[in-house]
Structure formats: structure tokens, C-alpha cells
Amino acid sequence: MKEIVKKLSKLPNWLLLSLILPLLALSLSEKGGYILSKIEIPKVWTDEAMKTWELPNPKPEYSPQPVSEEYYYAMAERTIYRSYPVYHPDHEPEGYWEWLQSLEPEVVWDPSKFITEEDWIKAGEMLFDHPIDTLGAILTNDLVRNPDFYDYVEMPLTPEGIMPFSRWVVTGKGRVRVGNLSCGMCHTRVMPDGSLIKGAQGNWAGDKASVFFATEEGFEPDSDLIRSMGFLMNALFGSPWSDGDPHGKLVSQGFDAIVNAFQSVPIGTFGRQGTSILFAPQAPDLIGVKDRKYLDHGGLGQHRGIEDMMRYIAMNQTLDVLNFYGDFSPLGIPRERLIPDRPIMFAGTHDRYSDEQLYALAKYVYSLTPPENPNKPSALSEKGKIIFAEQGCVTCHTPPLFTNNKLTPAEGFEIPEDHYEKYDIFDVSVGTDPNYTFNTRRATGYYKIPSLKGLWYRGPYLHDGSISQLEDFFNHERLQEGWSPKPIKGHEFGMYLNEGDRKALVAYLLTL
Ligand code: HEC
Ligand code: HEC
Incomplete structure (x- = not known):
């Protein structure tokens, strides 16, 4: 010494x-x-950063204009209360409901205790399952305490009878509310054996839940209900500048048409706010998202580092309903009403995640890893691997990420000259349905090239979830009239393989 x-x-x-x-x-x-x-937590919502982070709308005058930095940081930070699992009523442990009533609310967010990276990731996981709404945005106490509701939406459950897409939140003694809009609500998958894959494409019929009441015998919608439905449709999906104003048209068709639209959303896709109940997007798999350069199917949000992921999470937990699009406000509020000391209330918009909470959420999402793939390479899949290369799939779905991370223009989109310098573009249209990326508030004119990893545990596929089986994707009959429920156009790659080759290709895809 x-x-x-x-x-x-x-x-x-x-x-x-x-x-x-x-x-x-x-x-x-x-x-x-x-x-x-x-750890240095980045400041997320600066006027400077918000100006260029998102891609413009194909009609640039309707590009999103977010609330100002001043408004954003004047909003209260979210209070994170301890939350508890929701059981199917027939599986609830004896006395559970009464026990919940007896609990005191408990605030469980304390970043001063986070020391290691693992601490941040663990805190992020807790936030991932934490609902940001307890006012009944989708699920209500009545719904989740009613066994008929579970049957109606064919709710997947864990082997313990837990419904993993929501949690009970105790916000005051005796105030036990079912929560909505946790990340886990749409990004949790229950596998056929009841195991959970957190972060994967969710698989419960969220939009069908919203119409359960409409199936009650003798139910007659009154004018108040129809008016509030019109407001809600506008808040969530309105984009009146879109060609043909699809949502304006839907609302004008009345109650039954709206209910039918909600009922038709495929499991695994969600009418997320800013998108469309008519062209609902697939909930993407978040496992592997760290490596993707663009977020959303249209690539609306750039992803250049953790700050961008934090921005995405902040924006999409309903801050985007406060955006302006030209002079259009989803909530129908005048610009002068957006003043920092009088926050607007709409499903989770009156408060915001703190930058620390966003950091924890982003760290958790980045930490997600896939479960072990049961489909091991075989002679058949090895043959499929060769077909994958021969068919040119590798140009776009380039290993090892199985995406070249570029944006492709939707059919009919004329790429503005300055985009070639600003964004990563692969100038070939795959010709899938362009409605989502032309006629919604999240429209950009592009579809990004998705990664093909984890195909084995997810689905339905494509931005609109229109493909439920991979075999169908490579069957040219899907392009034609007579395909049920309707023809699926575009992405005509690997379409004319013989049956053996098609099987081999699919076998390979399922090993990724
Ligand atoms: C109501 C369902 C719902 C909730 C709640 C939800 N998401 Fe999503 N998420 C979606 C859908 C649908 C998309 C696709 C949106 C699009 O392409 O327009 C998406 C897209 C994403 C993406 C972009 C991924 C990619 O590859 O493009 C990320 C990241 C993400 N969500 C993270 C989160 C996190 C973190 C939370 C919680 C803080 C959350 N989401 C809550 C449904 C949801
Ligand atoms: C020109 C680029 C390009 C080529 C070549 C290409 N793809 Fe794609 N692929 C895309 C795009 C873009 C999408 C998303 C389109 C959409 O969502 O509307 C996609 C989607 C997919 C999906 C659905 C993924 C998901 O997560 O939903 C699969 C599976 C797929 N491609 C497999 C293949 C195979 C196999 C080949 C070769 C036979 C191939 N692709 C060739 C661009 C391409």
C-alpha cells in the first residue's frame, strides 16, 4: 500500500x-x-425540436402543429398510483373486490431511488402497465365486472384468469377505477398457451369493446348520445381536409354505420387517435423498435435517438388531440383557449409524463427482447431462405434487421424534392391501400418497410392488419374479386411461387 x-x-x-x-x-x-x-434526462418538448421531428402531411398546410413548450411544461406531471390486476369476475379470488375497496391510494413513482440502468428499466415496465385514464375512455368498471362482456369480445386471459390489458387503479380510499390506455393495453400479446409477450402486437378487440352496450336488447340511442359520438369521432379521427372526408361521411351516416365501423376493426389493429376507425393501423411489435428509424406505419415520427422515442410516447398518449392541423382542432377548441394555466381535459391530456417518466418508458421499450422462437431452422426453411433472396425480398427486408429502414411512397404519392435530402426514401411503391397514409391526421404519403422479425408470434400483418395468414399474403388470389372479405391489393412479391416454394418461404419467415 x-x-x-x-x-x-x-x-x-x-x-x-x-x-x-x-x-x-x-x-x-x-x-x-x-x-x-x-444520468442526464433530455428535455423532450422544446419548440425547436418539435418543429422538425415529424414528417409533413401530404397536404403540408395540414401538418401537425403541437402545443408550445410553455403549454406542455405547464401541464401537471402524471401521478402514478399503485395498480392491481383485473380478473375475469369468475376467477377473482374470494374477497378481492372488497379488499381493493379498503386500500389507501399509494403513489409509487420516486426517481430519486433509481440508481442503475436496471432501476430505470424496471420503473419503465411499471409505467408501461400504468393506465393514463380512469374516466372510462374504453373500459368501465361495469364492463369489466360483467362476464358477458368477456364473451362478447372473446377476451384472451392468462391461466390465472387475469385480463392483462388493464389494471385497477386506487385513486382514493374506496375509489377503485379500471384504467385505460396503458401501453400494455395495445402492446401486450396473450399467446394460445396463455403466456404473455409484453411489447408485442396486442390481441384483444379494443374497438369492439366500445360497442358492447349497443348490442343490449331494446337499446335505443338518444340524440345526446349521437351528439357526443359525433364529437368523439371528430376528436379521435376527424381530418375534414382529407379527400372525400371519410369520417365526416361516416358520422353523417348515423349510429349504426359508426357501430359497424368499430365492430369491423380486426383484432391486433386499433383505431388509435389521429388515425382512423375506417383504416385502423396494426399495433406494431415494440420488440426491436430501438433499431427502427421511423415510428408509425407512415413514418410520421423520426427516430434518431432516445429523445425522439420520448417525444413519440409523450405525443401519442393523447397530446396529439391538442395539435392544430391548419385551423382544425380535433377538440374543436379555439387557439386562444390553449393557455398554460387552464389545461384541456380529454382522456389523459390534462397531465403529461415527466421527462423522467418518458426516459424510463423509452429505456424499457428499448430493453424488450423476443421470446425464444420455437421454429428452428430446417431443410424446408433453408430452402425458403434461398427463395427469400431470389425473390428480391432482401432489397427491402435486408438482414440482419430485415428492413432497410426506409420509407416507400404510397401509390400515387409524388415525393417532394426536398424529402430526398431529409429522409431515407426507397423510391418504389408497393401499392398497398393508401388510405391510412393519405387520409388521416398521421398521414405522410409513405409506408415504412417493416422488419420481419417476430412474425411467428404476431399478426395480422400489413399496416392495416388485412392479412391474417402469411400463406394468404403470397397467394395471388387475394388480389382478385371474390377474396373475402375483400381483395387485398399491393405488395406483389413472391406471388407466383409453386405451393412447395411458398410453404418453404413461409417456413423461413416464421424462423425470424
Ligand atoms: C390504444 C392502443 C395503444 C396504446 C394505449 C398505446 N399504443 Fe403504441 N401504438 C398503437 C398503434 C395502433 C400504433 C401504430 C400507430 C400508427 O402507425 O399510426 C402504435 C405505435 C407505437 C410505436 C411506434 C412503433 C413503430 O414501429 O412504428 C411505439 C414506439 C409505441 N406505439 C409505443 C407505445 C407506448 C410506449 C405506449 C404507452 C406509453 C403506447 N404505445 C400506447 C396502439 C397503442
Ligand atoms: C420494394 C420493397 C419491398 C420488397 C421487395 C418486399 N417487401 Fe415486404 N414489405 C414492404 C413494405 C413497404 C411493407 C409494408 C406495407 C404496408 O404495410 O402497407 C412490407 C410488408 C411485408 C410483410 C408484412 C410485415 C408486417 O409486419 O406486417 C411481410 C411478411 C413481407 N413484407 C414479406 C416480404 C417478402 C417475403 C418479400 C419477398 C417475396 C417482400 N416482402 C418483398 C416492402 C417490400
Whole structure:
């Protein structure tokens, strides 16, 4: 020891400091992890960053205009209460409901306790399952305590009878509310054996839930209900500048047409706000999202680093209903009403995630890994791998990510000249249904090239979930009249393989 001290004393001070400082930063935490120096949480919602983060609308004058930095940071941060699992009423443990009533609310968010990266990821997982709405945006207490509702939506459950898409939130003693709009509500998958894949494309009929009441015998919608439905449709999906104003038209067709639209949304796709109940997008698999350059099927949000992911999460947990699009406001509010000290109330828009909460959520989403793939490479899949290369799939779905991370123009989109410098574009249209990316508030004119990883545990496929079986995707009959429920156009690759080759290609895709 003496020797070491003697040697060190001969070193100049600057060298000594540079040796000691990293040691301090790497001091041991109580839990045996290391403190990776103080984590710097990026400030997410700055006027400067918000200006260029999203791609423009194909009609640029209707591009999203987010609320100002001042408004954003004046909103209250979300309070995160402890939440509890929701059981199917027939599987609820004895006395559970009464026990929930007896609980005091408990705030469970305390970033001062997070030391290691794992602490942040764990906190992010808790937030992932934390509902941001307890006012009944989709699920209500009555619904989830009614066994008929579970039958109606064919709700997938875990082996314990837990409905994993929501949680009970205790916001006050005796105030037990079922929550809505946690990430897990749409990004949790229950596999056929009841196991869960968190972050994967969700698989319950969220939009069908909203119309359960309409099936009650003798139910007659009154004029108040129809008016509030019109408001809701506009808030969620209105984009009156779109060609033919599809949502304006739907609302004018009346109650039954609206109910029918909600009922027709395929499981695995959701009428997320800003998209469309008529062209509802697939809930993407979040496993692997860290490597994707664009977020949303149209690539609306750029993804250049963790700040962009944090922006995406902040925006999409309903802040986007406060956007202006030209002079259009989804909530029908005048611009002057957007003042920092009087926040607007609409499903989770009156509060916001703190930057720390966004950081934790992003870290968690980045940490997701796929479950072990049961489909091991075989002679058949090896043959499929060759077909995958021969058919040119690799140009767009390039290994190892199985996407070249580029945007393709939708059929009929004329790419503005300046986009070639700003964005990564692969200038070939695959010709799928362009409605989502032309006629919604999230429209960009593009579809991004999705990764093909994890195809085995997800589906339905394509941006609109129109393909339920991979075999069908490579069957040219799907292009023609007579395909049920309707022909599916576009993406005419690998369409004319013989049956053996098609089987081999699908076998290969299922190993990814
Ligand atoms: C109501 C359902 C719903 C909820 C709640 C929800 N999402 Fe999503 N999410 C979607 C849908 C649908 C899309 C596709 C949107 C599109 O393409 O327009 C999506 C897209 C995404 C994407 C873009 C991924 C990609 O590859 O393009 C990310 C990241 C994401 N969600 C993360 C989250 C997180 C984190 C939360 C919680 C804070 C959350 N989502 C809550 C349904 C939901
Ligand atoms: C020119 C680029 C391009 C080529 C070549 C291409 N794809 Fe695609 N692929 C896309 C785009 C873009 C989409 C998304 C389209 C949409 O959602 O509307 C897609 C979607 C898919 C999907 C659905 C993925 C999901 O998550 O829903 C599969 C599966 C797929 N492609 C497989 C293939 C195979 C196999 C080949 C070769 C036979 C191939 N692709 C060739 C661009 C391409």
C-alpha cells in the first residue's frame, strides 16, 4: 500500500484527478450495481425540436402543429398510483373486490431511488402497465365486472384468469377505477398457451369493446348520445381536409354505420387517435423498435435517438388531440383557449409524463427482447431462405434487421424534392391501400418497410392488419374479386411461387 501511495505522489495532479474521478463515478451502489455517473434526462418538448421531428402531411398546410413548450411544461406531471390486476369476475379470488375497496391510494413513482440502468428499466415496465385514464375512455368498471362482456369480445386471459390489458387503479380510499390506455393495453400479446409477450402486437378487440352496450336488447340511442359520438369521432379521427372526408361521411351516416365501423376493426389493429376507425393501423411489435428509424406505419415520427422515442410516447398518449392541423382542432377548441394555466381535459391530456417518466418508458421499450422462437431452422426453411433472396425480398427486408429502414411512397404519392435530402426514401411503391397514409391526421404519403422479425408470434400483418395468414399474403388470389372479405391489393412479391416454394418461404419467415 505504502509503495502505491509513494508512486502516486510522484504523478502530476491532473493525472491523479483523471484516475480518481472515474473511480468515484463508478462507486458501488447498495444493490451491487454501478452508478453510471448521473444520468442526464433530455428535455423532450422544446419548440425547436418539435418543429422538425415529424414528417409533413401530404397536404403540408395540414401538418401537425403541437402545443408550445410553455403549454406542455405547464401541464401537471402524471401521478402514478399503485395498480392491481383485473380478473375475469369468475376467477377473482374470494374477497378481492372488497379488499381493493379498503386500500389507501399509494403513489409509487420516486426517481430519486433509481440508481442503475436496471432501476430505470424496471420503473419503465411499471409505467408501461400504468393506465393514463380512469374516466372510462374504453373500459368501465361495469364492463369489466360483467362476464358477458368477456364473451362478447372473446377476451384472451392468462391461466390465472387475469385480463392483462388493464389494471385497477386506487385513486382514493374506496375509489377503485379500471384504467385505460396503458401501453400494455395495445402492446401486450396473450399467446394460445396463455403466456404473455409484453411489447408485442396486442390481441384483444379494443374497438369492439366500445360497442358492447349497443348490442343490449331494446337499446335505443338518444340524440345526446349521437351528439357526443359525433364529437368523439371528430376528436379521435376527424381530418375534414382529407379527400372525400371519410369520417365526416361516416358520422353523417348515423349510429349504426359508426357501430359497424368499430365492430369491423380486426383484432391486433386499433383505431388509435389521429388515425382512423375506417383504416385502423396494426399495433406494431415494440420488440426491436430501438433499431427502427421511423415510428408509425407512415413514418410520421423520426427516430434518431432516445429523445425522439420520448417525444413519440409523450405525443401519442393523447397530446396529439391538442395539435392544430391548419385551423382544425380535433377538440374543436379555439387557439386562444390553449393557455398554460387552464389545461384541456380529454382522456389523459390534462397531465403529461415527466421527462423522467418518458426516459424510463423509452429505456424499457428499448430493453424488450423476443421470446425464444420455437421454429428452428430446417431443410424446408433453408430452402425458403434461398427463395427469400431470389425473390428480391432482401432489397427491402435486408438482414440482419430485415428492413432497410426506409420509407416507400404510397401509390400515387409524388415525393417532394426536398424529402430526398431529409429522409431515407426507397423510391418504389408497393401499392398497398393508401388510405391510412393519405387520409388521416398521421398521414405522410409513405409506408415504412417493416422488419420481419417476430412474425411467428404476431399478426395480422400489413399496416392495416388485412392479412391474417402469411400463406394468404403470397397467394395471388387475394388480389382478385371474390377474396373475402375483400381483395387485398399491393405488395406483389413472391406471388407466383409453386405451393412447395411458398410453404418453404413461409417456413423461413416464421424462423425470424
Ligand atoms: C390504444 C392502443 C395503444 C396504446 C394505449 C398505446 N399504443 Fe403504441 N401504438 C398503437 C398503434 C395502433 C400504433 C401504430 C400507430 C400508427 O402507425 O399510426 C402504435 C405505435 C407505437 C410505436 C411506434 C412503433 C413503430 O414501429 O412504428 C411505439 C414506439 C409505441 N406505439 C409505443 C407505445 C407506448 C410506449 C405506449 C404507452 C406509453 C403506447 N404505445 C400506447 C396502439 C397503442
Ligand atoms: C420494394 C420493397 C419491398 C420488397 C421487395 C418486399 N417487401 Fe415486404 N414489405 C414492404 C413494405 C413497404 C411493407 C409494408 C406495407 C404496408 O404495410 O402497407 C412490407 C410488408 C411485408 C410483410 C408484412 C410485415 C408486417 O409486419 O406486417 C411481410 C411478411 C413481407 N413484407 C414479406 C416480404 C417478402 C417475403 C418479400 C419477398 C417475396 C417482400 N416482402 C418483398 C416492402 C417490400
